[in-house]
Amino acid sequence: QAVVTQEPSLTVSPGGTVTLTCGSSTGAVTSGHYPYWFQQKPGQAPTTLIYDTSNKHSWTPARFSGSLLGGKAALTLSGAQPEDEADYYCLLSYSGAWGGVFGGGTKLTVL
Amino acid sequence: QVQLVQPGAEVRKPGASVKLSCKASGYTFTRYYIHWVRQAPGQGLEWMGRINPSGGSTIYAQKFQGRVTMTRDTSASTVYMELSSLKSEDTAVYYCTRAGNGMDVWGQGTTVTVSS
Numbered sequence: 001q002a003v004v005t006q007e008p009s010l011t012v013s014p015g016g017t018v019t020l021t022c023g024s025s026t027g028a029v030t031s032g033h034y035p036y037w038f039q040q041k042p043g044q045a046p047t048t049l050i051y052d053t054s055n056k057h058s059w060t061p062a063r064f065s066g067s068l069l070g071g072k073a074a075l076t077l078s079g080a081q082p083e084d085e086a087d088y089y090c091l092l093s094y095s096g097a098w099g100g101v102f103g104g105g106t107k108l109t110v111l
Numbered sequence: 112q113v114q115l116v117q118p119g120a121e122v123r124k125p126g127a128s129v130k131l132s133c134k135a136s137g138y139t140f141t142r143y144y145i146h147w148v149r150q151a152p153g154q155g156l157e158w159m160g161r162i163n164p165s166g167g168s169t170i171y172a173q174k175f176q177g178r179v180t181m182t183r184d185t186s187a188s189t190v191y192m193e194l195s196s197l198k199s200e201d202t203a204v205y206y207c208t209r210a211g212n213g214m215d216v217w218g219q220g221t222t223v224t225v226s227s
Contacts, residue, residue, distance in 0.1 A: 036213075045218070046148075052213065102148075102155060102157060102158055
């Protein structure tokens, strides 16, 4: 089975910019992996921020954006806020049928 | 409003099975796939599989094949996920989520505790 990799932890200053990445052991991540990004705060269910690489939900703050960068999926946070401190997970789809693999998650600290 | 409702908690002994429910409301049940995701204590998210409520077709993660069964009851707008041969490592929060619109809705999760 494919392994999806994320940075275990990252720190960003308030108002700063940070990019989280999501790589695949099978090679470059493409739009065909339909990358998703989720935010999870302690004790809460995940919230979907980004789907299909770069699409946002109505509740996704404008400071979050999704893209493909250097063979990986990327989540960029521009203008970090204290409330953005959370765990972030990516999800990639493999094969013709919808089979998903999550990355191990990135713990983002805003400090 | 659109929501997925899950029971709060279940407790089982090792070797037993558990059948979790996920009741949909506020939308056409058969229009969106439902995925199941679990999270063990202090661990990350793990994708388990998905079901098409319209025809009942399923795809399971390789790790759970042979041990998981996802079904649906269209008359009750409910999907079920049964996990058998439970081990202590199956202790986790189990979430259902609606796909087809960017996984826009999540259930609140069911905490399953496997303990003798």
